[in-house]
Amino acid sequence: MPADTPRPTLDDPRVLALAKARQQVAHEGGFAPSWDELTEAEQQESLPDARSYLHAAIRAGLVPAAEPMPGDTPHHGSR
DSSP, X not given: OOTXXXXXXXXXXXXHHHHHHHHHXXXXXXXXXXXXXXXXXXXXXXXXXXXHHHHXXXXXXXXXXXXXXXXXXXXXXXX
């Protein structure tokens, strides 16, 4: 688990995707409004937590450190 992994930026599209998904999970549990029901300020306030979770996932090796480039495909199986 590399400790020197660069921290994702707030404008990394994965941060927004993670924030939206987390909000949807809370909404489906009956605990919170949907993403679209949040104010713009509430949406922005959720991004730092999402970035922290993404950073943790990168360090744990669950997701790549860099956002995949368009056209990149994951490699599965043996070569």
